[in-house]
Amino acid sequence: MDKKYASIIAKLGFKHQLCIFHTKKSLNKQLKTFKDRNHISDEEYQECHKQLKMIKDLFDLNDYNEFKKEVHSLINSKDDFHPVIYKIIRKSIFPRYKSFIHHLKDKRIEKTSNKIENAFQKTMPKSRKRIFKTKRGVLKRIYRRDLIWNDNRKKDFENQQSF
Incomplete structure (x- = not known):
């Protein structure tokens, strides 16, 4: 989602739940863009893809505190990840991780934005x-x-x- 919307959502006093589906899609796109720009080998790409899948699986957790703990441990595990994967963690996930898990604290919040997109006629x-x-x-x-x-x-x- 465009970062311009985040400020208006906060001003209105709402919790901003980022769509999990679109987040996973965005992470895949970031990895693909890296591969295309840097011409990495297929083996290296497959390794990055495995690491990214492990990270995307975190979004399927059902416990708020467990998700927080896992994200913090990712930040402290720099040596365990390919540099591009660590960059994705640092730039795309960690700064906004709370926006991914509001639905775990409040069951009335949707995990995906599909219903919201339909209501606002995207x-x-x-x-x-x-x-x-x-x-x-x-x-x-x-x-x-x-x-x-x-x-x-x-x-x-x-x-x-x-x-």
């Missing part, structure tokens, strides 16, 4: 999405969606009464 044009990067824009969008939802419920109720 396929909107960029010009409309920019609105969500300000507190005023997000609140305005929520207010309008609420009005539309209420209007639709009112129409549903009226249609039920006509039978």
Whole structure:
């Protein structure tokens, strides 16, 4: 997710749960980009891929404290990882690890953003999405969606009464 959204989410007082599916996808992409740019051997790539899989498996843990402990141990295990994998840990996982595990503390929070993406119609044009990067824009969008939802419920109720 674009880092610009994180600040507005924090200003609104919400916990920002990063989508686990998209995170794993992003980690794979980072490794593939490294391979393409540095022309590493297939054996070296396979080793990196195994290490990355081990890290991605952490996202399937069901215990908040265990996840925290494992992430901290990753940071202290620099010598156990290929330099690119350690860089991914240091730059992509460790700084935002709490944003990956809010769903473990609060079961009402989704592990994936698919439902949220559908609610906010992710396929909107960029010009409309920019609105969500300000507190005023997000609140305005929520207010309008609420009005539309209420209007639709009112129409549903009226249609039920006509039978």
